[in-house]
Amino acid sequence: MAAYDWLFGALGLKDWCEKDASGGPMTMAQLLAKSGKDGGGGEGAPVSFWDTPFPSLDTLNESCSSVARTRDMTTWVENLFLSVKDPLKVVLDPISQPLSWALDGSLWLFQTVPWFIVIPLLLLAVWGASRSWKLVGFVAISFLFLSFIDHYVPAIQTLSIIFVCTGFSVLLGVPIGILMSRSDRFQRVSLPVLDMLQTLPTFVYLIPLIFLFSVTESKLYGIAIILYAIVPVIRLTDLGIRLVDQDVIEAADAFGMTDKQKLFGVQIPLAMPNIMAGVNQTIMMSLAMVVIASLVSAPGLGVLVLRGIRNLELGVGLVSGFGIVLLAILLDRVTKASLGRINTAQKD
Amino acid sequence: MSKEPKVSIRGLYKIFGDDPQAMLPHVHSGMGKPELLEKYNHVLGLQDINVDMQAGEITVIMGLSGSGKSTLIRHLNRLIEPTSGEVIVDGENVLDYDEEQLRNLRRNKMSMVFQKFALLPHRTVLQNAGMSRLVRGEDEASAESHGRPWLQRVGLDGYEDHYPHQLSGGMQQRVGIARALASDSDIMLMDEAFSALDPLIRTDMQDLLLELQKELQKTIVFITHDLDEALKLADHLVILKDGYVVQQGEPQHILLNPNDPYIEDFVSDINRARVLRVRSVMSPLNGETEFSGVVDANDNLEKLIELSEGDTSHNFKVQKDGEDVGILHMKDLVRALVPTRAAEKGAVR
Ligand SMILES: Nc1ncnc2c1ncn2[C@@H]1O[C@H](COP(=O)(O)OP(=O)(O)O)[C@@H](O)[C@H]1O
Ligand SMILES: [Mg+2]
Numbered sequence: 001m002a003a004y005d006w007l008f009g010a011l012g013l014k015d016w017c018e019k020d021a022s023g024g025p026m027t028m029a030q031l032l033a034k035s036g037k038d039g040g041g042g043e044g045a046p047v048s049f050w051d052t053p054f055p056s057l058d059t060l061n062e063s064c065s066s067v068a069r070t071r072d073m074t075t076w077v078e079n080l081f082l083s084v085k086d087p088l089k090v091v092l093d094p095i096s097q098p099l100s101w102a103l104d105g106s107l108w109l110f111q112t113v114p115w116f117i118v119i120p121l122l123l124l125a126v127w128g129a130s131r132s133w134k135l136v137g138f139v140a141i142s143f144l145f146l147s148f149i150d151h152y153v154p155a156i157q158t159l160s161i162i163f164v165c166t167g168f169s170v171l172l173g174v175p176i177g178i179l180m181s182r183s184d185r186f187q188r189v190s191l192p193v194l195d196m197l198q199t200l201p202t203f204v205y206l207i208p209l210i211f212l213f214s215v216t217e218s219k220l221y222g223i224a225i226i227l228y229a230i231v232p233v234i235r236l237t238d239l240g241i242r243l244v245d246q247d248v249i250e251a252a253d254a255f256g257m258t259d260k261q262k263l264f265g266v267q268i269p270l271a272m273p274n275i276m277a278g279v280n281q282t283i284m285m286s287l288a289m290v291v292i293a294s295l296v297s298a299p300g301l302g303v304l305v306l307r308g309i310r311n312l313e314l315g316v317g318l319v320s321g322f323g324i325v326l327l328a329i330l331l332d333r334v335t336k337a338s339l340g341r342i343n344t345a346q347k348d
Numbered sequence: 349m350s351k352e353p354k355v356s357i358r359g360l361y362k363i364f365g366d367d368p369q370a371m372l373p374h375v376h377s378g379m380g381k382p383e384l385l386e387k388y389n390h391v392l393g394l395q396d397i398n399v400d401m402q403a404g405e406i407t408v409i410m411g412l413s414g415s416g417k418s419t420l421i422r423h424l425n426r427l428i429e430p431t432s433g434e435v436i437v438d439g440e441n442v443l444d445y446d447e448e449q450l451r452n453l454r455r456n457k458m459s460m461v462f463q464k465f466a467l468l469p470h471r472t473v474l475q476n477a478g479m480s481r482l483v484r485g486e487d488e489a490s491a492e493s494h495g496r497p498w499l500q501r502v503g504l505d506g507y508e509d510h511y512p513h514q515l516s517g518g519m520q521q522r523v524g525i526a527r528a529l530a531s532d533s534d535i536m537l538m539d540e541a542f543s544a545l546d547p548l549i550r551t552d553m554q555d556l557l558l559e560l561q562k563e564l565q566k567t568i569v570f571i572t573h574d575l576d577e578a579l580k581l582a583d584h585l586v587i588l589k590d591g592y593v594v595q596q597g598e599p600q601h602i603l604l605n606p607n608d609p610y611i612e613d614f615v616s617d618i619n620r621a622r623v624l625r626v627r628s629v630m631s632p633l634n635g636e637t638e639f640s641g642v643v644d645a646n647d648n649l650e651k652l653i654e655l656s657e658g659d660t661s662h663n664f665k666v667q668k669d670g671e672d673v674g675i676l677h678m679k680d681l682v683r684a685l686v687p688t689r690a691a692e693k694g695a696v697r
Contacts, residue, residue, distance in 0.1 A: 255455065257483050
């Protein structure tokens, strides 16, 4: 005697319910309830009004075994996902392969080239981007410190992953942002997707990715990072192009520029400060994600943080965490400095 | 005038809103701007505009803000599409042009100067000046060699490598003018080109424009909301109000014969003695031989008042290019200084 027997009685569905009376295997909750009640024999006792359970799938199933249980539903979702997985993989695998190559290649490169070449090269890049000796000095001290405490390899791994993922984000994100700025319809469709990518807890989209790609492939974490970090560069490219002074656009039209001349000669250059602000955020978000991605085998400082949590090695976790903070500050300062250079070059 | 106008606007209508075509019948049957906005939520931008612009002349379009001046000038190079009508440039209807022809028109035949300058902020002054050349597909060297002389011509020697934001407003607009001139187009569109400038600089720029025009003889369409500026520059003056042409013609003539209270209001505030010219108030030769002096047809009345020391009994012989063309009675001059009401027009003439 279950709570909703009367409902199926009233609807005249008793026959349909009993047709398949054997039922599936019991759920854990049913088993527990059964073992508790066996001695009592209170099966037939009427359910008091106050205890009426919500008519959920599992409750209804007690009254009528033809109704599916929640467990059946999750299995169904799983099967659905598994059935689209293979065709999806056929498509996604080849397109995402370059990402694996790039990640592996860059990791290999950064780790093969000796430290006394990599560090000067990095410093040179910092100088090129920022033209600031102070910043170069700061980066030099930070890196020498990290290397001194034997965190050079994980730090350089983390950096390498960030470089590659940011590169891909810009390569994909800028064109998407341009398309969004040119079509209100495309913008309307894309904005909810971008909102979703930004609000979904990162663990949630790791789940389907793990099923789609094997954990040994680097593109697994690459895709997770890019999905998360690409959003700001898309948004700010779109925004930047839409914010370009309409008077200048009108002048470009009045002098007979083609759409292409306008895009490359006016819109992108004038949107550059915004695009670079997007790149800066993309880099910071890649850094945040590369730590989480160590759960799915991304190498780098995140692995040490994870080890700190798993083995309760407080010191390891804290020191590598500090390393991450240091990297974050470095990356932020350098990109902001180069952004500042663009801004002064073209304020109006 | 027998010669073909360079630009001719015929029966041009522009209605802003969701369904402009459906509004045309209402406008044709006489519905005005406020009513159309209230009843149908459409903005009547322009109605039945007919203007001929002669080659080598400055046509000034004047009106208060919101009267449709910017809308009108943007129809000439089709930055705005009309609801109905024709825009004929050198005998061809611009509205029949396809994208390619339109681009050629904008690249080669018409250039534009903007109120807010609209220079490319990430390009140097020289690159801005040569912009039209780059747009046409010529190389940097050609763009620079065409931009540089025009920068010199507008007085910006030595600023070639500056960026626009490093220059004052007046200098930026000089770049804007150099940019338009460097395209060698016959027609120059100027939308309130001097309105954003300080009064003194504005006067300089007007003088510069007149000086350039004497030499280049372009067909210029100049927009302004300032009557003094209009009278100084115009060969042909078109006065717009709520999207229609209230009056158009020779500026002196409009000044002496305003046909609408709207224009009287405009006209009542200006210094007529400085703006009116002898040719506009003189009488035909009538055999008289007694003159207090000889004046030029293009002198302004202020000069005559000075010459006659305020004595209204004098008569002057008027000459143009050395030939006698009329007589100026000081009495007529004084009468012309009082603004005419539209109702009593004809009384003075
Ligand atoms: N895109 C538009 N949509 C609706 N109304 C417009 C649009 N552009 C201009 N208008 C209206 O048309 C009229 C003329 O505007 P405009 O040509 O800019 O005037 P002006 O240049 O003389 O100040 C104004 O009432 C303005 O509100
Ligand atoms: Mg305007």
